[in-house]
Amino acid sequence: MKFGTKAIHAGITPDPTTGAIMTPIYQTSTYVQESPGKHKGYEYSRTHNPTRTALQNALAALENGQYGICFSSGMAATDAVLRLYKPGDEIIVTNDIYGGTYRIMKRIYEGYGLIFRFVDMSNPGNVTEAISDNTRMIWIETPTNPLLKIIDIKQITALCNGRNIHCVVDNTFASPYLQNPLDLGADIVMHSVTKYLGGHSDTVMGALITNDNELAKQLAFIQNAAGAVPGPQDCFLVLRGLKTLHIRMQRHCENAMQIATWLSNHPKVAMVYYPGLTSHPGHEIAKKQMRDFGGMLSFELKGDVYEEAVSTMERLELFSLGESLGGVESLCTHPASMTHASIPKAEREQVGLKDTLIRLSVGIEDVDDLIADLQQAIG
Template identity: 50%
Template structure:
């Protein structure tokens, strides 16, 4: 059975009423027959039928043992880091999402957890920085925002040989294109705000555990910390997942078309998209993501400046300047001043997040319309660069 079919039929109908949609159990507590005797639920922080349906669904899609839904993607990341103790170490991808960097550096480093960053596209780099204190390897693949692709299977082998957990942020690919647990990862996280929800109308996060042991630990952390996803937002994510396969197919098609167009533009020094044959990790991406390469495209402007990037991101008409990604409407952002502004400039640039880098989330509009929008914005960037050059000469 194909994934798109399994996806739809993994969403349960209501056994009590026959409702085809998962009911929204908007309740804080559940009646008990006697102390400790209930119908499977006692308090909504500990469990809710709507949230449980979402958690089971994402676990099925990711080939995991169990899923856990949280109030945001960062809350999901936070739950995974709580598996560690003071004195432990995380090895993380160098161009890590700015929110994760802020959490790691300004919360958990202060609490005694060390973080080492490296270019994980070469598995040997990961092996080289492991120490006896390393307890977790943190990957984004593809990464945010430079679309680096790491060899999950190779890094999983290194992790297992060293008794280290491997967690993969699979937000950009979604389980339609990539399932890290099948490649050897222990844990998968998603910002369900993005492709899983798919409509830019909610904030949510999901963690999927690959084993019963990890599931038990994460369940305890979810209940003890309390950062759970509410029933209505759980319902919205389930509704979004129903069209996930169809949406991702279109995101991939338009993303590749946009990337190929941008590749030929003189105002752009580099296009970051794993589906392009000149992407340094294209072969790995083709193996790990056989269904496509996603809808995120990043570009480095030839004029590597905040000024040119600002002119570009404020000149598009269809692409809207906003945080986030993965929705039906195309978005773009300037990571240096938006998503990654909490990362020190030197570290950000060393990881490839330059001042002139722009991240595009290619939506569900007609690809040709998006290309025309980008063309007119690039023309304005060229005019601006020429005007500055004339002033400089004068």
């Protein structure tokens, strides 16, 4: 079954009671049992909910996985993964990474004894050097947030083989339409479902997908025991969003490519970070492991003046200034003060994240209107 068909049909069956073609919103906290322990597969909605089950099955199918586990946010999903490890375990992490991921690792789990080593994974040799006898997990984010670095998933997962090391890939920027890390050797795929999977900026959710039966059992236990689960209304909204994922992602990619090319030729733009450009250092790897190059890009203006970057963002009209990404509408973000503010300035600059960097989540509007908006804002 091809992706567009899976996006509409995978994990979904007509409601057995009424024949409703759309999965109902099972807005209930509990379920009546015939006798103690004798029920129809559902006891309590923190543990299981039919709307959530349908979504989990759909997400697993889109990532070519067997098990999907949904959480109340992308950070709750990340938290569940980190709960798999114990004090003294070492985790190697992409150094250009979402600020919230950095925050939970450094400010919460480092206090519980986990050890994090942040390396530039665009050079796999850095990962090889960082691996020790205590390494238990490698966390990849590709394309990275916000510098759009590309990491060779297959090459990194090969380093885990035979070493009792899990490989987890944050696939949020790509979505399963563009990239399937499980097929490249990853053990777990993480999504901030809030972004492209939901696609309409109207829900917050996270998900983990795996083919490993034991990992699935552990993560499902954490999901139930810790209780950070999404409600049925949110699950319904994401199920609806998935049905247009392939159409939306194609337009995101087309628009982003045109905008990246336009920005690259603008006399006031110093640098454009977009893996679809042949000048991007990760372009060939992206071509190999992605089906297209995504809707995210970042850029810097010439002169490297903070005030000019801020005023440019303030002049944008169609690109709304706000955190998040992946919705049908275009967004503009200042990573240094917004999505990545939790990372110390010295560490941001060490990986190349300047205070003047502007990140765009390119929506599915008419691309000519988006370019006109950028033109009037940049001047």
